[in-house]
Amino acid sequence: MQTNFAEFIRNTPEGEEAAAIVQKCVHCGFCTATCPTYQLLGDELDGPRGRIYLMKQMMEGAEVTESTRLPPARPPPCRNCESPCPSGVTYGRLVDIGRKVVEDQLEAKGVQRPLGERAVRWALREGVSRPALFGPALKIGRALRPLLPGVLRDKVPVTRAPGQRPAPRHARRMLVLEGCVQPSMSPNINAATARVFDRLGISLVAAPEAGCCGAIRHHMNDHAGALDNMRANIDAWWPAIEAGAEAIVMTASGCGVMVKDYGHLLRHDPMYADKARRVSALTKDLSELLPAYQAELAALVRRAQDAPRVAWHPPCTLQHGQQIRGAVEMLLAGLGVDVRLCADSHLCCGSAGTYSILQPALSKQLRDEKLANLQATGAEMIVSANIGCLTHLQSGTATPVAHWIELVDDLLRIR
Known part of the structure; x- marks a missing residue:
């Protein structure tokens, strides 16, 4: 697709990246089959193909109006459309740039949200x-x-006791991101992760100065604030990295996909570019690390005759953002768990960070459709890999919803 961007964005880093992304799109429409908002609304402008054309027009100088704001704002940052795209269009990056263009243009015209x-x-x-x-x-x-x-x-989960978290005692050490909401909402997730790794002879260490990964600010158009979050985390982790930390473990796939992008987002920062690339290279989701220890875990797990039957919901940030598929299901199955995927498992559950608050009607509709498919599997429990998905799904069902690492932790503790 040809582009002729306007002066305000031409030859800027954002403009060059956006142009390269737009030029890859061949408007084949494969993306519409996986876009959650297009599936619900059936409007071309509520599908990736239509939004790409709209953002291209704005960056070429078309007038930005209040009505222009909605289509780029309405899709969840799920990146469902990236997986089937034959041209490799990185739509998630484009829509982040496009949203910022809309907001900046409207602000320059004095147009504010209510x-x-x-x-x-x-x-x-x-x-x-x-x-x-x-x-x-x-x-x-x-x-x-x-x-x-x-x-x-719905966003205020009941308290769950995290249990004892082992103190660092092993020579092998990995960093773990606590994050911004997970320590308060579900401290049991990282506590369970630390216990599992401790059984494998690895200590998980958190850097107290590390905080939000930057995703919230980045997806809400505060790109400068997001970069500050990233720099603060890099500074917090760097002493441990220099001391030989083997990896930066992510227990929330939404944070993982963001931290893996630090190298790209800070590529123009002369002070942080090299460190950011190193941090991104060290960042691993749980499901990338634990399969290597499946035999050891299987030896530690007592195989019960009545193995739990669970439905696995792969978060969009794991299967589309990080392109990790099949790892959790294979690991759980190897530990004796009856794990099942639901119909349309590739579609978003509607959580998507702040999306469930900013677009509650669409979010709830996506959640209810996802839960219907998950419950149709006959599972006794739903497991996922992201704090947002867990909280969102649990708000709509009495079926227990947990992080899959909590299930592994339980299997190890019932021996």
């Missing part, structure tokens, strides 16, 4: 991304949970 909408977005950007603010806010939310509106009540 006050309530701006307040919600500010709270998400500034509150959720800061563990020191999010933790106390969640405690208040749990105390007031019965009084909260449904869309917020």
Whole structure:
């Protein structure tokens, strides 16, 4: 596809990247078959192909209006469309650039979102991304949970005891990202991960100064703030990396896909480019690390006659963002778990970071369709790999929803 970008974006790093992405698109339409919003709404502008054309027009100088804002804002950052694309269009990166162009152009014209909408977005950007603010806010939310509106009540999970977390004691060490919301919402996930790795002779170490991965700010158009989050994490991890940490373990696939992108996003920063590439190379999702220890785990697990029957929901950030498929299912099956994939397992559950709050109607519709397919498997439990998916799915079902590493931890502890 030919491009002729306007002066305001031509020859900028963002413009050059956007042009290269747009030029790959051949408008074949394979993406529409996997786009969750297109499946629900049936509108070409609510599919990747239509949005690419719309963003191309804006970057070529077409007038940006308030109505232009919606199509790039409405899709969840799921990247479902990237997997079937025969041309390798990195749509997720393009839509992040396109959203920022829309916001900047409207701001330059003095067009602002309604006050309530701006307040919600500010709270998400500034509150959720800061563990020191999010933790106390969640405690208040749990105390007031019965009084909260449904869309917020669904985001306040009940407390689960994390159990004992082993202190670092092994020569082999790996870093682990605590993140911004997971320590308060589900501390049991990283505690379970530490216990599993401890049984394998590996200590997981968290850098206290590391915080939000930057995804929240980046997807809400605060690209400068997101880069600051990235630099802070690199600084926090760097001493341990220099001391020989083998990997940076991600227990939330949404964080993993972001940290793996640090090298790309900081490529123009002379002080951080090399370090960012190193951090991205060291970053591994749990499902990339543990299969190498399947035989050891299988020897530690007591195989029960009534093995649990679980439905596996692969998050979009794992299967589309990181292109990791099949690893969790194979590992769990090797440990005696009856693990099942549901129909349309490639589609988004509707969580997608802040999407479930900013687009609650579409998000709930996607969640309910996903849960119907998951429950049709006859599973006794749903397992996934991202804190957002876990919380979102649990809000719509009485079936237990857990991180798959918690299941592995339970299997090791019942021996």
